[in-house]
Amino acid sequence: MLELSKRLSLIAQFVNEGSSVCDVGTDHGYLPAFLFLSGRCRSVCATDINQKPLESAKTNLKRLGVDGVRLVLCDGLAQISRADADTVIIAGMGGEVISGIINRASFLKDHTVSLILQPTTAAKELRLFLAKNGFTIEREKAIAENGKIYSVMCARFKGQPYDIDDVKAVIGLLKNDSDDACAYIEKQYRIAQKCAIDLSGVAHKQTEYKHYLNLSEKLKNILGG
Numbered sequence: 001m002l003e004l005s006k007r008l009s010l011i012a013q014f015v016n017e018g019s020s021v022c023d024v025g026t027d028h029g030y031l032p033a034f035l036f037l038s039g040r041c042r043s044v045c046a047t048d049i050n051q052k053p054l055e056s057a058k059t060n061l062k063r064l065g066v067d068g069v070r071l072v073l074c075d076g077l078a079q080i081s082r083a084d085a086d087t088v089i090i091a092g093m094g095g096e097v098i099s100g101i102i103n104r105a106s107f108l109k110d111h112t113v114s115l116i117l118q119p120t121t122a123a124k125e126l127r128l129f130l131a132k133n134g135f136t137i138e139r140e141k142a143i144a145e146n147g148k149i150y151s152v153m154c155a156r157f158k159g160q161p162y163d164i165d166d167v168k169a170v171i172g173l174l175k176n177d178s179d180d181a182c183a184y185i186e187k188q189y190r191i192a193q194k195c196a197i198d199l200s201g202v203a204h205k206q207t208e209y210k211h212y213l214n215l216s217e218k219l220k221n222i223l224g225g
Protein backbone atom coordinates (compact mmCIF):
# COMPACT_ATOMS: atom_id res chain seq x y z
CA MET A 1 0.00 0.00 0.00
CA LEU A 2 1.21 3.50 -0.84
CA GLU A 3 2.42 5.33 2.27
CA LEU A 4 1.52 9.01 2.38
CA SER A 5 3.40 11.81 4.12
CA LYS A 6 1.92 12.91 7.48
CA ARG A 7 0.33 15.98 5.86
CA LEU A 8 -1.31 14.05 3.00
CA SER A 9 -2.30 11.31 5.42
CA LEU A 10 -4.22 13.79 7.60
CA ILE A 11 -5.98 15.15 4.50
CA ALA A 12 -6.94 11.58 3.49
CA GLN A 13 -8.36 10.98 6.98
CA PHE A 14 -10.75 13.91 6.44
CA VAL A 15 -12.31 12.15 3.41
CA ASN A 16 -15.53 10.33 4.27
CA GLU A 17 -16.18 6.77 3.17
CA GLY A 18 -18.14 6.55 -0.08
CA SER A 19 -17.23 10.07 -1.25
CA SER A 20 -16.67 11.18 -4.81
CA VAL A 21 -13.44 13.17 -4.59
CA CYS A 22 -11.65 15.75 -6.70
CA ASP A 23 -8.06 16.66 -5.76
CA VAL A 24 -7.34 20.12 -7.19
CA GLY A 25 -3.69 20.90 -7.97
CA THR A 26 -2.74 17.27 -7.53
CA ASP A 27 0.87 17.50 -8.79
CA HIS A 28 2.39 14.07 -7.95
CA GLY A 29 -1.05 12.42 -7.71
CA TYR A 30 -0.23 10.51 -4.50
CA LEU A 31 -3.41 11.58 -2.72
CA PRO A 32 -5.84 10.42 -5.45
CA ALA A 33 -3.76 7.23 -5.86
CA PHE A 34 -4.04 6.49 -2.12
CA LEU A 35 -7.77 7.28 -2.02
CA PHE A 36 -8.43 5.07 -5.03
CA LEU A 37 -6.34 2.17 -3.66
CA SER A 38 -8.01 2.45 -0.25
CA GLY A 39 -11.31 1.50 -1.89
CA ARG A 40 -13.05 3.99 0.41
CA CYS A 41 -14.19 6.38 -2.34
CA ARG A 42 -16.97 6.04 -4.88
CA SER A 43 -14.87 7.89 -7.46
CA VAL A 44 -11.65 9.88 -7.59
CA CYS A 45 -10.54 12.54 -10.06
CA ALA A 46 -7.79 15.13 -9.99
CA THR A 47 -6.95 18.37 -11.75
CA ASP A 48 -3.87 20.47 -12.31
CA ILE A 49 -3.41 23.73 -14.18
CA ASN A 50 0.00 22.65 -15.50
CA GLN A 51 0.78 19.85 -17.93
CA LYS A 52 4.05 18.79 -16.26
CA PRO A 53 2.62 17.95 -12.82
CA LEU A 54 -0.28 16.18 -14.50
CA GLU A 55 2.23 14.06 -16.46
CA SER A 56 3.99 13.20 -13.21
CA ALA A 57 0.64 12.22 -11.65
CA LYS A 58 -0.05 10.02 -14.70
CA THR A 59 3.37 8.33 -14.35
CA ASN A 60 2.91 7.73 -10.61
CA LEU A 61 -0.63 6.38 -11.01
CA LYS A 62 0.58 3.95 -13.69
CA ARG A 63 3.54 2.83 -11.54
CA LEU A 64 1.18 2.22 -8.62
CA GLY A 65 -1.25 0.25 -10.79
CA VAL A 66 -4.05 2.81 -10.40
CA ASP A 67 -6.28 2.84 -13.47
CA GLY A 68 -9.44 4.49 -12.15
CA VAL A 69 -8.44 8.10 -11.47
CA ARG A 70 -9.49 10.65 -14.09
CA LEU A 71 -6.86 13.37 -14.60
CA VAL A 72 -8.02 16.73 -15.93
CA LEU A 73 -5.89 19.62 -17.18
CA CYS A 74 -7.70 22.77 -16.04
CA ASP A 75 -7.66 25.82 -13.79
CA GLY A 76 -9.05 24.77 -10.40
CA LEU A 77 -12.48 23.19 -10.89
CA ALA A 78 -13.21 24.70 -14.32
CA GLN A 79 -13.93 21.26 -15.89
CA ILE A 80 -15.43 19.66 -12.77
CA SER A 81 -19.09 19.66 -11.71
CA ARG A 82 -21.13 18.50 -8.71
CA ALA A 83 -21.70 15.20 -10.56
CA ASP A 84 -17.95 14.54 -10.37
CA ALA A 85 -17.34 15.42 -6.73
CA ASP A 86 -19.03 15.79 -3.35
CA THR A 87 -15.62 16.29 -1.72
CA VAL A 88 -13.07 18.77 -3.04
CA ILE A 89 -9.49 18.80 -1.78
CA ILE A 90 -7.36 21.90 -2.39
CA ALA A 91 -3.99 21.45 -0.70
CA GLY A 92 -0.43 22.68 -0.91
CA MET A 93 -1.25 26.14 -2.29
CA GLY A 94 -1.43 29.63 -0.84
CA GLY A 95 -4.65 30.73 0.86
CA GLU A 96 -5.33 33.37 -1.79
CA VAL A 97 -5.00 30.85 -4.63
CA ILE A 98 -7.33 28.46 -2.77
CA SER A 99 -9.86 31.29 -2.22
CA GLY A 100 -9.74 32.13 -5.94
CA ILE A 101 -10.40 28.51 -6.93
CA ILE A 102 -13.39 28.31 -4.52
CA ASN A 103 -14.70 31.66 -5.74
CA ARG A 104 -14.71 30.56 -9.39
CA ALA A 105 -16.53 27.24 -8.75
CA SER A 106 -20.20 28.01 -8.15
CA PHE A 107 -21.10 24.33 -7.53
CA LEU A 108 -19.25 24.57 -4.19
CA LYS A 109 -22.10 26.77 -2.93
CA ASP A 110 -23.97 23.63 -1.95
CA HIS A 111 -24.23 22.31 1.61
CA THR A 112 -23.74 18.73 0.37
CA VAL A 113 -20.20 19.49 -0.86
CA SER A 114 -17.27 19.16 1.57
CA LEU A 115 -14.10 21.18 1.14
CA ILE A 116 -10.81 19.92 2.55
CA LEU A 117 -8.34 22.79 2.49
CA GLN A 118 -4.68 22.96 3.40
CA PRO A 119 -3.07 26.32 2.74
CA THR A 120 0.73 26.60 2.75
CA THR A 121 0.57 30.35 3.39
CA ALA A 122 -2.13 32.98 4.08
CA ALA A 123 -4.33 30.66 6.19
CA LYS A 124 -5.72 33.77 7.91
CA GLU A 125 -6.82 35.27 4.58
CA LEU A 126 -8.45 31.95 3.64
CA ARG A 127 -10.41 31.79 6.93
CA LEU A 128 -11.57 35.40 6.41
CA PHE A 129 -12.61 34.59 2.82
CA LEU A 130 -14.59 31.53 3.99
CA ALA A 131 -16.38 33.55 6.70
CA LYS A 132 -17.21 36.42 4.31
CA ASN A 133 -18.59 34.01 1.73
CA GLY A 134 -20.72 31.85 4.03
CA PHE A 135 -18.48 28.75 4.28
CA THR A 136 -18.31 27.31 7.81
CA ILE A 137 -15.14 25.60 9.03
CA GLU A 138 -16.40 22.40 10.70
CA ARG A 139 -13.13 20.71 11.62
CA GLU A 140 -9.54 21.79 11.77
CA LYS A 141 -6.33 20.01 12.73
CA ALA A 142 -2.68 21.00 12.70
CA ILE A 143 0.11 18.83 11.37
CA ALA A 144 3.87 19.29 11.59
CA GLU A 145 6.04 18.01 8.78
CA ASN A 146 9.66 18.66 7.76
CA GLY A 147 10.02 21.56 10.17
CA LYS A 148 6.83 23.23 8.94
CA ILE A 149 3.42 23.43 10.53
CA TYR A 150 0.18 23.31 8.57
CA SER A 151 -3.53 23.48 9.23
CA VAL A 152 -5.99 21.19 7.47
CA MET A 153 -9.57 22.44 7.55
CA CYS A 154 -12.86 20.92 6.52
CA ALA A 155 -15.41 23.52 5.37
CA ARG A 156 -18.91 23.58 3.92
CA PHE A 157 -21.20 26.22 2.41
CA LYS A 158 -23.91 27.32 4.82
CA GLY A 159 -24.86 30.48 2.96
CA GLN A 160 -24.69 32.91 5.87
CA PRO A 161 -21.63 35.20 6.00
CA TYR A 162 -20.29 35.63 9.54
CA ASP A 163 -17.65 37.58 11.42
CA ILE A 164 -14.59 36.00 12.96
CA ASP A 165 -12.46 37.60 15.64
CA ASP A 166 -8.71 38.13 15.38
CA VAL A 167 -7.89 34.90 17.29
CA LYS A 168 -10.17 32.73 15.10
CA ALA A 169 -8.67 34.35 12.00
CA VAL A 170 -5.14 33.20 12.89
CA ILE A 171 -5.79 29.81 14.57
CA GLY A 172 -9.25 28.81 13.34
CA LEU A 173 -10.71 25.97 15.41
CA LEU A 174 -7.35 24.83 16.84
CA LYS A 175 -7.03 24.36 20.59
CA ASN A 176 -4.05 23.50 22.78
CA ASP A 177 -4.94 19.80 22.69
CA SER A 178 -2.02 18.30 20.75
CA ASP A 179 1.68 19.03 20.21
CA ASP A 180 1.06 20.02 16.60
CA ALA A 181 -1.87 22.33 17.46
CA CYS A 182 0.25 23.97 20.19
CA ALA A 183 3.11 24.41 17.70
CA TYR A 184 0.70 26.12 15.28
CA ILE A 185 -0.71 28.44 17.98
CA GLU A 186 2.82 29.13 19.28
CA LYS A 187 3.90 30.17 15.76
CA GLN A 188 0.98 32.61 15.52
CA TYR A 189 1.81 33.91 19.00
CA ARG A 190 5.44 34.59 17.96
CA ILE A 191 4.30 36.38 14.77
CA ALA A 192 1.88 38.62 16.74
CA GLN A 193 4.52 39.25 19.42
CA LYS A 194 7.13 40.25 16.81
CA CYS A 195 4.64 42.61 15.09
CA ALA A 196 3.90 44.22 18.48
CA ILE A 197 7.61 44.65 19.27
CA ASP A 198 8.34 46.07 15.80
CA LEU A 199 5.48 48.58 16.08
CA SER A 200 5.92 49.56 19.74
CA GLY A 201 8.12 52.57 19.05
CA VAL A 202 6.32 53.79 15.91
CA ALA A 203 4.20 56.77 16.98
CA HIS A 204 1.65 56.64 14.12
CA LYS A 205 1.16 52.84 14.44
CA GLN A 206 -0.10 52.66 18.02
CA THR A 207 -3.51 51.24 17.05
CA GLU A 208 -1.81 48.36 15.18
CA TYR A 209 0.66 47.94 18.04
CA LYS A 210 -2.19 47.55 20.55
CA HIS A 211 -3.97 45.11 18.24
CA TYR A 212 -0.91 42.81 18.00
CA LEU A 213 -0.13 43.14 21.70
CA ASN A 214 -3.69 42.17 22.57
CA LEU A 215 -3.67 39.30 20.06
CA SER A 216 -0.35 37.95 21.37
CA GLU A 217 -1.73 38.02 24.95
CA LYS A 218 -4.86 36.12 23.93
CA LEU A 219 -2.77 33.49 22.10
CA LYS A 220 -0.45 33.17 25.09
CA ASN A 221 -3.47 32.54 27.30
CA ILE A 222 -4.72 29.82 24.95
CA LEU A 223 -1.30 28.17 25.20
CA GLY A 224 -1.69 28.18 28.96
CA GLY A 225 0.02 31.34 30.12
Ligand SMILES: C[S@@+](CC[C@H](N)C(=O)[O-])C[C@H]1O[C@@H](n2cnc3c(N)ncnc32)[C@H](O)[C@@H]1O
Nearest residue numbers: 024025026027048049050053074075076091092
Ligand atom coordinates in the same frame (compact mmCIF):
# COMPACT_ATOMS: atom_id res chain seq x y z
C1 LIG B 1 2.86 22.50 -4.33
S1 LIG B 1 1.85 21.57 -5.38
C2 LIG B 1 0.78 20.76 -4.21
C3 LIG B 1 0.51 19.36 -4.65
C4 LIG B 1 -0.48 18.59 -3.75
N1 LIG B 1 -1.80 19.17 -3.80
C5 LIG B 1 0.02 18.54 -2.32
O1 LIG B 1 -0.62 19.13 -1.45
O2 LIG B 1 1.04 17.89 -2.07
C6 LIG B 1 0.75 22.77 -6.10
C7 LIG B 1 0.11 22.27 -7.41
O3 LIG B 1 -1.03 23.08 -7.67
C8 LIG B 1 -1.10 23.35 -9.04
N2 LIG B 1 -1.93 24.55 -9.21
C9 LIG B 1 -1.62 25.82 -8.88
N3 LIG B 1 -2.65 26.64 -9.17
C10 LIG B 1 -3.64 25.84 -9.67
C11 LIG B 1 -4.94 26.08 -10.15
N4 LIG B 1 -5.46 27.32 -10.20
N5 LIG B 1 -5.67 25.04 -10.58
C12 LIG B 1 -5.18 23.78 -10.56
N6 LIG B 1 -3.93 23.49 -10.13
C13 LIG B 1 -3.18 24.51 -9.69
C14 LIG B 1 0.36 23.47 -9.46
O4 LIG B 1 0.53 23.27 -10.85
C15 LIG B 1 1.02 22.39 -8.62
O5 LIG B 1 1.08 21.18 -9.30
